[in-house]
Amino acid sequence: MSLIMAPPLPLVFLLMIHGGFSDDADWGVSYSPSHICALKDSSVIMSCTYTYPTGYQIMKVFWTKGAVIKGEEPPDLSNDPEYSQRLQYLGDKQQNCTIRLSHVTLKDSHVYYFRFITDKCQCIRGYTGDPGVTLTVTDLQVESPERVTEGDSVRLTCKSSCTLTDRATFIWYRNSQPLTERRDRNNELLLQSVRREDAGRYSCAVHGHNHISPAVQLNVTYPPKSVSVSISPSGEIVSGDSVTLICSSDSNPPAKLYWYKGGTFVGSGRIYSISKISSDDSGEYKCRSINEHGEKYSDTLTLNVMYPPKSVSVSISPSGEIVSGDSVTLICSSDSNPPAEIRWVKGRKFVGSGRIYSISKIRSDDSVEYKCRSRNKHGEKYSDAVTLNVMYPPKSVSVSISPSGEIVSGDSVTLNCSSDSNPPAKLYWYKGGIFVGSGRIYNISKISSDDSGEYKCRSINEHGEKYSDPVTLNVMCELMIVQ
Structure with a gap:
């Protein structure tokens, strides 16, 4: 960009002018525009034209920055390491003094001037165009509420420290992905009736530029949804097993979780454990998820304990x-x-x-x-x-004689009545048709011929009665024989 300069003369012959020489009308530098707002990392064109009187030869043209100090030659930006690789002179040595500054940074925000030096009559005259070009470099910042509730409308703004000189079309990103190639002509993104799926990290950019703003987190709060209960281990549950119920809930902020068996509260927290489960633990369980925005119950889960x-x-x-x-x-x-x-x-x-x-x-x-x-x-x-205990009337009523054999007067004889009944029967003894005694045993001591005859036992309870078959006592005078 620099021209070959004539040998330097003593500083006393160098004249710095901020308004021109004696013929000011023939000297000048014009900038268009004079104020530029550029996006960080973009390229900036500083358009510039200059004039000088006929008969002067341009020895050197360059751009400088900052205030011009009288008596000092301003620095040439093309010799500055911070600019040399980014500054490109697009003009000529006649009228055009336009430059391009690439990959601008926030530190490039300055006032820039064009300066040219002429040679006339073996003296060097320099002219610096005033007021110069004011360059402001800005980055992008997303302004957004930190937290919104599902259903609200939210407005995000892509802000810059100055109004960009070039007409800007903004692009919005969520989680580094463009929002359906959205290119708004303004710098605002309106999310109407925001959903939980809209939560994420938002950033913005200007179409045609590489610079993307830092991402800002949009936190969408919402009541619990998708509340469900799972069981571990799965499969058949046998008494004595250890069982864990796990509640899953999608909510923001995270919900508090409560457990119910039937309609009775039994515990809290994401996990409800039952060690050595028993049949008493069988039943329907559900989880209640609640935060500041609402609550929701899971479907019931039935524990079927074998x-x-x-x-x-x-x-x-x-x-x-x-x-x-x-x-x-x-x-x-x-x-x-x-x-x-x-x-x-x-x-x-x-x-x-x-x-x-x-x-x-x-x-x-x-x-x-x-x-x-x-x-x-x-x-x-x-x-x-x-x-x-089956109740029944007497049956199997019978009489036995002891001793068995011939009965002789004077002997002692015992009649024994057997009866099967429930409840036990009362027993009565009859000789012929005449009642002679009661009880299971009927004793005759010193039996005589008068005791001869037919004997039978009557067995009776509340359900009926039965007589035994008769037995005959035949008492012998000398020798009694039982027939």
Whole structure:
């Protein structure tokens, strides 16, 4: 850019003029525009023209910056390491003094002047164009609210420290991705009815320029959504296992989490753990997620705890006294998961299966212990035994004589009545049709011929009565024979 200069003359012959020489009308520098606002890292064109009287020869042209001090030659920016690689002279040695300054930085904000030096009559005259070009270099900053609530409208502004000289078309980015190639003619981005998906780091740029503003975080707050409950471990749950319920919730700010079983509060936090789970822990669980903007419940999750039979018992229907000939139903109750297989035991023998065991026309032979066995794949359990106490009238009534054999007067004889009944029967003795005594045993001491005859026992309870077959006592005078 610099021209070859004539040998330097003493400084006393150098004349610095800020308004021209004696013929001011023929000297001048014109800048258009005189104020430039440029974006950081862009290229700036400083348009410039100059005039000088006819007959002068241009010895040197250059640009300088800062205030011009009378009596001192201003520095040539093309010799400044900070400018030499970025400054390009686009003018000539006649009228055009335009330059391009590339990759401008904030430190390049100065007033710049064009200066030319002429040679006339073996003296050097220099002219510096005043007022120069004021260059302001700006970067971009995004101005945005730090936090907005879902549904609000939010306005983001791409700000610069000065109004850009070139007409600017702004581009907006979210998380480094352009917003659908959006190129607004103004420097504002309006998000109407903001959504949680709009949260992110926003930055802006000017179309055609590389400079992108620092990103600013937009934080969108919203009530809980997508609240769900998962269980670990998955699969079948058996009593004694340890189980963890995990609540997931999408919200901003993070929600507080509460656990409910049915409608009862049971805990708080993201995780609800149950160690050594039991059948009592079976039921419906849900998680409540709440923050300052709202709340939401998860769908219910059912804990289905598998366990072996317990609380196995037998009930009798109808309840109360059981009389032979009645119909009786035994019912087995069992708490288990999955439902158990039920089998019935009479004494030590399996006699049936299913929850109900029915006996129609019950007999005295059925007066034994019954119990049910409840079994599933996790274990088995027997009920306590129940005894069917069947009431029935006397049966099998018989009389025996002791001693057996011939009966002789003077002997002692005992008649013994046997009777099967429930409840136990009362026993009465008859000789012929005449009542002679009661009780299981009828004794005759020193029997005589008068005691000869037919004897029988009558057995009676609340359900009926029965006589034994008669037995004949034949008392011998000398030798009594029982016939």
